[in-house]
Amino acid sequence: MRSRLLTRRSFLRGGAAAVSAALVAACQPAAPAVEKVVTEVAPAEPTPRPVTERITVEWMNWWGGHREVLMNNIIAVFEEEFPHIHVENQVQPWDAREQRAATAIASATPPGLLMVTRTEAQKFAHEGLIIPIDDYIASRGHDVYDIFLKSEIDAMKFVDKFWSYPLPGNFLDSTFFLYNKNLMRESGLDPDTPPVTWQDVDVAMQAMTTFEGGMLETLGLTGFLGRFPMWNYCNNGQYYSDDARQLLFNQPEGVETLEWIASLLEMAGGIEVHNAFLEGLDAQKADYPFYTDTLGMFAPNVSIFGHFQTHAPEMYADTNRWGVVLVPYNGNNPNAKPTGISGLIFTWHQVVGAVLPADVRDAAYEWLEFFTMREEGGGYFLLEQGRPSPVRRFNENPRYYETNPYWEQMLTIMEYDIGVPTTPVQLEVADALSRQLEQVWFGRKEPKEALDDAYDEAQPIVDAFWGES
Amino acid sequence: MAAQSSASVATLESRATQARLSRWRFRNRRWVGWLFIFPWVIGFLIFDVSALVLNFYLSLTSFTVGARAPQWVGLANYERVFVQDKLAGVSFMNTVYYVGLSVPLGMAVAFTLALLLNAEIRGRGVFRTIYYLPSLVPVAAASIIWLFIFRTRNGLLNLFLGLFGINPVPWLARPEWAKPALVLMSLWFFGQQMVIYLAGLQGIPTELYEAADIDGADALQKLLRITIPLMTPMLFFNLVMGIIGSFQVFTAAFLMTGGGPMNATLFYMLHLYNNAFRYFLMGYSSALAVVLFVVILALTLFVNKTSGRWVYYGGT
Numbered sequence: 001m002r003s004r005l006l007t008r009r010s011f012l013r014g015g016a017a018a019v020s021a022a023l024v025a026a027c028q029p030a031a032p033a034v035e036k037v038v039t040e041v042a043p044a045e046p047t048p049r050p051v052t053e054r055i056t057v058e059w060m061n062w063w064g065g066h067r068e069v070l071m072n073n074i075i076a077v078f079e080e081e082f083p084h085i086h087v088e089n090q091v092q093p094w095d096a097r098e099q100r101a102a103t104a105i106a107s108a109t110p111p112g113l114l115m116v117t118r119t120e121a122q123k124f125a126h127e128g129l130i131i132p133i134d135d136y137i138a139s140r141g142h143d144v145y146d147i148f149l150k151s152e153i154d155a156m157k158f159v160d161k162f163w164s165y166p167l168p169g170n171f172l173d174s175t176f177f178l179y180n181k182n183l184m185r186e187s188g189l190d191p192d193t194p195p196v197t198w199q200d201v202d203v204a205m206q207a208m209t210t211f212e213g214g215m216l217e218t219l220g221l222t223g224f225l226g227r228f229p230m231w232n233y234c235n236n237g238q239y240y241s242d243d244a245r246q247l248l249f250n251q252p253e254g255v256e257t258l259e260w261i262a263s264l265l266e267m268a269g270g271i272e273v274h275n276a277f278l279e280g281l282d283a284q285k286a287d288y289p290f291y292t293d294t295l296g297m298f299a300p301n302v303s304i305f306g307h308f309q310t311h312a313p314e315m316y317a318d319t320n321r322w323g324v325v326l327v328p329y330n331g332n333n334p335n336a337k338p339t340g341i342s343g344l345i346f347t348w349h350q351v352v353g354a355v356l357p358a359d360v361r362d363a364a365y366e367w368l369e370f371f372t373m374r375e376e377g378g379g380y381f382l383l384e385q386g387r388p389s390p391v392r393r394f395n396e397n398p399r400y401y402e403t404n405p406y407w408e409q410m411l412t413i414m415e416y417d418i419g420v421p422t423t424p425v426q427l428e429v430a431d432a433l434s435r436q437l438e439q440v441w442f443g444r445k446e447p448k449e450a451l452d453d454a455y456d457e458a459q460p461i462v463d464a465f466w467g468e469s
Numbered sequence: 470m471a472a473q474s475s476a477s478v479a480t481l482e483s484r485a486t487q488a489r490l491s492r493w494r495f496r497n498r499r500w501v502g503w504l505f506i507f508p509w510v511i512g513f514l515i516f517d518v519s520a521l522v523l524n525f526y527l528s529l530t531s532f533t534v535g536a537r538a539p540q541w542v543g544l545a546n547y548e549r550v551f552v553q554d555k556l557a558g559v560s561f562m563n564t565v566y567y568v569g570l571s572v573p574l575g576m577a578v579a580f581t582l583a584l585l586l587n588a589e590i591r592g593r594g595v596f597r598t599i600y601y602l603p604s605l606v607p608v609a610a611a612s613i614i615w616l617f618i619f620r621t622r623n624g625l626l627n628l629f630l631g632l633f634g635i636n637p638v639p640w641l642a643r644p645e646w647a648k649p650a651l652v653l654m655s656l657w658f659f660g661q662q663m664v665i666y667l668a669g670l671q672g673i674p675t676e677l678y679e680a681a682d683i684d685g686a687d688a689l690q691k692l693l694r695i696t697i698p699l700m701t702p703m704l705f706f707n708l709v710m711g712i713i714g715s716f717q718v719f720t721a722a723f724l725m726t727g728g729g730p731m732n733a734t735l736f737y738m739l740h741l742y743n744n745a746f747r748y749f750l751m752g753y754s755s756a757l758a759v760v761l762f763v764v765i766l767a768l769t770l771f772v773n774k775t776s777g778r779w780v781y782y783g784g785t
Binding site for chain 2: 095098099102105106123124126127128129214271272275276425427428431435438439444
């Protein structure tokens with residue numbers, strides 16, 4: 001009797017067939033994110049229980065920690081009002097965020113709603129991966145400029161279309177400074193008259209900056225190095241032309257701005273001494289120099305009030321120790337005024353994938369609207385974090401006034417924010433500019449030369465983008 | 470009759486063939502080997518070979534993230550790597566500097582410690598474990614630790630140097646010091662190499678050392694004439710793996726310096742990452758990746774080619 005042995009060839013053939021079958025199966029598009037649930041009916045009812053379709057919106061975001069709890073609370077309220085929609089809160093780790101976002105939106109089954117930066121949203125919009133929400137806005141009859149702060153909603157706009165509603169909003173990132181009244185007193189300055197112009201800043205910087213053993217002991221001001229675009233606007237300069245086709249940061253206003261920043265850096269002992277003073281420290285730690293009266297002024301993130309309250313509660317409660325001031329402007333330029341920029345890059349968008357089934361897109365928009373425009377949504381989310389809202393009326397909540405001693409002032413400051421038009425190549429432009437600014441910080445180039453070089457490198461990138469569009 | 474006879478002959482031949490084949494199969498069951506590596510081969514074909522081929526194709530296109538089909542651009546991306554993109558050159562030279570320092574230093578440190586830990590001392594096992602532990606720490610976590618070590622003010626390293634009256638060094642803030650700092654940090658991961666050296670050292674026959682003792686050889690002579698020659702296969706292996714790994718240095722620079730200051734730590738992989746996932750220039754990034762692949766392959770082949778002159782496998 002002939003025994004039939006498995007040959008190498010037949011084995012490989014069988015294996016290849018099995019793997020091919022598995023691959024084909026794996027490449028099949030997944031079923032739409034529709035979850036069937038059974039609706040509860042009264043037990044006495046003899047008729048069969050109706051089956052309804054419940055749509056699942058996968059919401060991919062990067063908000064872990066205490067914010068996850070807040071989001072889940074909002075989702076619970078939302079699902080009560082919209083029982084046919086289930087929001088799956090998919091909080092992602094920050095690690096490799098860019099890859100996750102890009103691969104998720106480019107896949108055949110993107111999440112219902114994806115949280116991305118402004119530059120990413122513009123890029124994805126440009127590539128046709130996400131949908132604008134203008135039709136939804138029109139059908140609901142929303143006047144978005146009435147609802148949101150202008151700077152915030154403007155940042156959601158690209159090629160005359162809206163791609164998201166703002167939340168949490170990156171406005172105020174550069175429009176105000178916190179100043180330390182104790183250090184001002186100790187330095188012989190009047191704590192009730194904080195710097196208003198660049199010239200005032202020079203005086204304050206000189207007075208509050210001290211050295212010991214070649215290192216900074218106290219520093220008058222920080223936050224001037226990474227904010228050249230904002231300072232430029234405070235000198236009546238511009239980053240882009242209004243149509244975002246022409247870079248303007250190397251105009252005379254920009255050069256003057258950079259010269260002023262370089263002079264501040266010199267007062268701080270140079271780049272290495274300045275950076276060594278702040279190395280490893282940030283306002284989310286109790287040993288941040290501002291909380292220990294060794295830093296005079298700093299431009300915080302919009303989330304500062306929550307962090308401040310957490311890490312230095314005694315100081316936060318004592319308004320005799322700190323104050324809020326509008327960003328200083330160039331007092332020598334008659335056209336200059338305080339101006340803040342709503343995030344050039346990191347204004348978060350919640351975007352809807354273009355390849356999603358229509359019902360999932362509708363559901364995703366429903367959730368987006370609830371989460372951003374409803375008081376029990378975005379209003380609650382930001383209030384609990386002590387952050388101002390991009391929605392004007394939410395900021396009138398009395399709890400803001402109770403928890404923030406400078407709330408009245410903050411409402412005024414918010415109006416100084418502007419939205420700056422950008423393009424999907426903004427990161428390349430910003431990186432080119434940053435590289436040249438570093439040359440100035442390290443004394444390798446003069447401000448004008450550096451800005452001209454940045455322009456020469458970045459303008460062709462902008463031109464190439466508009467050329468191919 | 471004749472037909473019957475020829476049929477029976479054919480049957481006999483067929484049986485003989487079958488028998489030979491069975492014996493061959495019995496003796497040469499090579500398919501068993503294939504069976505065991507089959508999952509790996511499939512994974513290799515799908516996740517490595519196909520990715521490599523696709524990467525090469527994409528390097529000839531202007532592909533970006535999106536639904537649009539890749540546009541063929543020929544060698545334009547390669548022209549950009551070699552001619553237009555100054556940062557590609559800067560990042561490549563930074564990487565060569567890093568490889569040139571970190572690989573030999575890492576090998577020397579690991580080899581020296583392996584020699585020490587191979588000596589007959591009390592608590593040797595404990596020491597081996599302690600020295601191996603750092604290599605178990607993920608690079609991301611190690612980067613955080615080293616950020617504290619490298620701090621200019623009150624950093625552990627500067628506090629130590631201060632004991633000798635040396636002024637604080639801005640390790641990560643000054644372009645001239647940032648790369649050496651990351652090289653220094655790379656030595657933290659010597660444990661993997663050390664274990665390989667230790668295994669090799671334990672395989673050296675003691676008779677050789679006994680014979681050398683009889684001949685009156687001192688410790689240095691024994692090291693140079695016996696230990697190092699017999700350890701060359703391990704040195705070769707660690708050299709190749711070190712070159713491959715160091716050319717792909719990324720995490721520490723990504724987390725600790727972001728490529729700065731002044732692009733001093735902008736390594737090739739970081740530049741590639743920026744182009745791929747910050748600017749979404751996938752086609753161009755693919756070209757950068759192909760160039761890196763070719764460089765690593767060429768270096769590996771070169772080292773392999775020279776190995777015949779200095780690697781001793783015993784008896785050959």
